[in-house]
Amino acid sequence: MTMTGAAELGTIALDGARKTRGNQTRTRIRVLMLFIAAALVLIVGKLVTLGGTDTTANIEGRALDEITATRPAILDRNGIEMAVDIRVPSLYAEPNRMVDKPGAIAAILSVLPDLDENVLRERLNRDKGFVWIDRELTPAQKDDILRLGIPGLDFVTESRRFYPGGTEASHIMGMVNIDNKGTAGIEARLDRDNVALLQDLGFARDRELSPVSLSIDMRVQHALRDQLEDALSRYQAVSAAGVIIDVHTAEILAMVSLPDFDPNAPTSFSEDWLDKKNQRFNRITLGRYELGSTFKTITFAAALDSGAVKLTDSFDARFGIRFGKYLIDDFHGKHRVLQVPEIYKYSSNVGTIKMMQTLGSENYRAFLTRMGFDDPLKVELPETIVSVIPEKFSEVGAATASFGHGLSVTPLHMAQAVAALVNGGILKPATLYPRTSAEADAIGTRVVSQETSARMRYLLRLNALEGSGTHANKLADGYRVGGKTGTAEKVENGQYVADRNLNVFASAFPVDDPHYAMVILVDEPKPENQQSGVTAGWNAGEVTGRVIARVAPMLGIRPDFAATVDAALVPPELGRPVVTTDKDSTF
Amino acid sequence: MIRVLNIVLLVACGVGLIGVYALKYQSEGVASRRLELQTQIADQQDQLSVMRAEWAYVTQPGHIAPIVRRHAESLDLAQIRADQFISVDALPMRPAAMDPDALTALLESLDAGIDPIAALIEAN
Numbered sequence: 001m002t003m004t005g006a007a008e009l010g011t012i013a014l015d016g017a018r019k020t021r022g023n024q025t026r027t028r029i030r031v032l033m034l035f036i037a038a039a040l041v042l043i044v045g046k047l048v049t050l051g052g053t054d055t056t057a058n059i060e061g062r063a064l065d066e067i068t069a070t071r072p073a074i075l076d077r078n079g080i081e082m083a084v085d086i087r088v089p090s091l092y093a094e095p096n097r098m099v100d101k102p103g104a105i106a107a108i109l110s111v112l113p114d115l116d117e118n119v120l121r122e123r124l125n126r127d128k129g130f131v132w133i134d135r136e137l138t139p140a141q142k143d144d145i146l147r148l149g150i151p152g153l154d155f156v157t158e159s160r161r162f163y164p165g166g167t168e169a170s171h172i173m174g175m176v177n178i179d180n181k182g183t184a185g186i187e188a189r190l191d192r193d194n195v196a197l198l199q200d201l202g203f204a205r206d207r208e209l210s211p212v213s214l215s216i217d218m219r220v221q222h223a224l225r226d227q228l229e230d231a232l233s234r235y236q237a238v239s240a241a242g243v244i245i246d247v248h249t250a251e252i253l254a255m256v257s258l259p260d261f262d263p264n265a266p267t268s269f270s271e272d273w274l275d276k277k278n279q280r281f282n283r284i285t286l287g288r289y290e291l292g293s294t295f296k297t298i299t300f301a302a303a304l305d306s307g308a309v310k311l312t313d314s315f316d317a318r319f320g321i322r323f324g325k326y327l328i329d330d331f332h333g334k335h336r337v338l339q340v341p342e343i344y345k346y347s348s349n350v351g352t353i354k355m356m357q358t359l360g361s362e363n364y365r366a367f368l369t370r371m372g373f374d375d376p377l378k379v380e381l382p383e384t385i386v387s388v389i390p391e392k393f394s395e396v397g398a399a400t401a402s403f404g405h406g407l408s409v410t411p412l413h414m415a416q417a418v419a420a421l422v423n424g425g426i427l428k429p430a431t432l433y434p435r436t437s438a439e440a441d442a443i444g445t446r447v448v449s450q451e452t453s454a455r456m457r458y459l460l461r462l463n464a465l466e467g468s469g470t471h472a473n474k475l476a477d478g479y480r481v482g483g484k485t486g487t488a489e490k491v492e493n494g495q496y497v498a499d500r501n502l503n504v505f506a507s508a509f510p511v512d513d514p515h516y517a518m519v520i521l522v523d524e525p526k527p528e529n530q531q532s533g534v535t536a537g538w539n540a541g542e543v544t545g546r547v548i549a550r551v552a553p554m555l556g557i558r559p560d561f562a563a564t565v566d567a568a569l570v571p572p573e574l575g576r577p578v579v580t581t582d583k584d585s586t587f
Numbered sequence: 588m589i590r591v592l593n594i595v596l597l598v599a600c601g602v603g604l605i606g607v608y609a610l611k612y613q614s615e616g617v618a619s620r621r622l623e624l625q626t627q628i629a630d631q632q633d634q635l636s637v638m639r640a641e642w643a644y645v646t647q648p649g650h651i652a653p654i655v656r657r658h659a660e661s662l663d664l665a666q667i668r669a670d671q672f673i674s675v676d677a678l679p680m681r682p683a684a685m686d687p688d689a690l691t692a693l694l695e696s697l698d699a700g701i702d703p704i705a706a707l708i709e710a711n
Contacts, residue, residue, distance in 0.1 A: 080643070080646065080647070080648075081639070081640075081643035084636065084639055084640045084643055085636060086636050086637050086640050087632065087633040087636045087637075088633075088637075089633075139633070139634065139637070157629065157633060162640045164640060164643035164644040164647050164650075165647050165649055166647075166649065167649075168647070168648075168649045218647070218648050219648050221648075222647075222648035222649050222652060223648075225649075226652065476669075477669055478669030478670065478672075479669060549666070549668075549669065550666065552669075553667055553672070558672060558674075559669035559670070559672050561669075561670070
């Protein structure tokens with residue numbers, strides 16, 4: 001029985017037992033609901049606070065993930081590591097958690113004596129949650145610090161880029177900055193392609209990315225660099241560069257430009273070279289040169305492919321050609337009527353100009369475009385430059401261009417063009433990534449016919465056997481090198497300087513079934529000894545010969561000394577090799 | 588009837604409590620073991636990355652070449668020449684098989700005290 005508040009007023013309300021029980025239950029349910037609601041509010045509140053807390057670890061404003069971000073290993077075509085990540089411990093302190101700061105300073109200095117005590121004290125006395133003490137320690141130093149047992153010190157594992165080859169492939173690798181971002185070379189390219197994206201998405205954090213393979217062959221790269229270094233001292237040249245590409249796939253096997261730098265020490269890039277600044281750039285893709293007589297190879301291909309000139313034709317090279325006040329004559333000229341192969345062999349400027357004039361200067365200019373000289377390089381390096389070729393040739397401009405003056409291209413443009421002229425006539429853009437011949441064919445464009453390509457192989461070989469390429473041929477005997485020299489006077493302050501030459505040798509080997517094309521540059525060479533000359537055959541040519549003798553066995557090229565190989569290169573219209581009695585070589 | 592049910596439920600509760608506690612305790616152990624292993628893996632990966640870099644460094648052609656040059660003289664090493672490569676066809680044939688009859692005859696004559704080779708040398 002329960003009395004309600006109305007009892008005081010004298011009225012008594014009597015509820016039945018069943019009703020009373022019903023009221024009781026309702027009250028209990030209400031209380032229970034209240035409890036549940038309170039519990040729910042607590043849970044939701046806790047969730048909100050949890051959601052608000054930042055769980056990502058921050059170090060000086062940068063996420064911890066960013067510091068431990070990895071980059072993919074870079075391998076050469078045979079799996080030799082060219083760039084790897086090393087994970088190294090870096091020491092940091094949380095000063096507000098440290099107890100005995102002077103004691104800690106003394107202890108830290110006992111392990112890391114190279115640290116500046118004052119700097120360390122200043123850092124530890126800052127009222128901050130985080131300060132770096134030393135970055136990139138050795139595992140042994142880390143163990144020593146841990147053994148000290150100082151509270152408030154801890155390690156974070158950073159990824160650091162390491163190039164095992166050091167300077168070997170510096171221009172290809174490029175470099176990364178302290179935050180592991182690529183700033184030059186293939187490293188910068190990788191970032192642009194995908195690594196930066198992967199790192200942003202968090203895929204590259206603290207875990208391994210699958211390695212990236214390049215088309216470079218480190219053995220060939222080393223041999224080429226070794227020989228170019230030898231050339232620098234042998235000919236006292238100011239710089240030297242070279243590139244080797246596969247003619248069927250246009251893969252770059254080796255690319256060296258001296259002076260170079262050590263990607264492990266990025267500051268070495270800005271060091272002076274022979275008291276000059278900014279000399280350590282990649283001359284193969286970022287250097288643009290007048291390649292001199294090597295360009296005659298292009299002119300010959302243009303003339304022969306058009307059908308306007310045949311190998312059996314002859315041109316009068318008795319006199320120089322006059323353009324207004326300019327007289328163009330031959331260097332060591334024969335001053336007689338020369339057959340086309342002889343013009344090539346003796347590197348006759350007059351003969352070449354006449355061949356170009358038979359073709360027509362507009363056709364010649366169009367051919368240069370077709371050979372890709374106007375296109376920017378497609379190679380996967382940020383450091384590239386475009387060619388400088390006049391839109392339209394004047395009469396004299398076309399004449400000088402036919403033997404490689406008045407237009408400048410990169411050595412890699414030249415290597416691509418030589419590859420196209422010997423591989424059957426298909427121009428393929430050079431690449432640093434591996435690809436198959438079929439893939440290269442799919443993106444290649446036919447620039448000359450099969451027949452023209454066969455004739456160019458003959459001319460290149462002829463020049464190596466009897467012309468200016470004999471030095472190269474002698475040193476690489478058996479590997480059937482074919483190539484053309486170029487000796488260009490350097491332009492300084494808008495004037496050609498006679499005693500400063502840039503010497504070039506553009507070649508292919510083995511020429512009967514070409515596999516590789518090579519361009520070698522030697523800048524301002526001096527004679528090796530009293531008997532030797534300074535034209536390209538003596539330096540760039542010799543370097544080519546030595547490089548081939550070293551790399552051909554690695555690349556699986558079988559030497560062949562049979563005379564039938566050279567005889568088979570002679571095109572049918574000539575029937576027999578051009579017989580000559582005088583064997584002196586020109587440039 | 589209800590009392591029996593209550594007792595059964597109470598016992599089930601108790602068992603459940605002990606079970607959950609044991610499971611929690613066990614999972615804490617597993618978690619700490621996991622952390623331990625993770626640290627160990629990270630440590631070993633760090634060491635591996637250093638060792639891999641070292642291996643890449645010592646197997647680099649640019650690293651091996653100076654060693655080869657240094658020992659070229661003592662080991663009689665030289666760059667391979669093109670004329671040192673020959674095809675299989677150019678290899679000389681295996682020498683003709685020995686003539687057993689001639690050998691027997693020679694041994695017999697030696698036994699008999701006549702040395703045909705010495706005779707040949709003397710004759711010249």
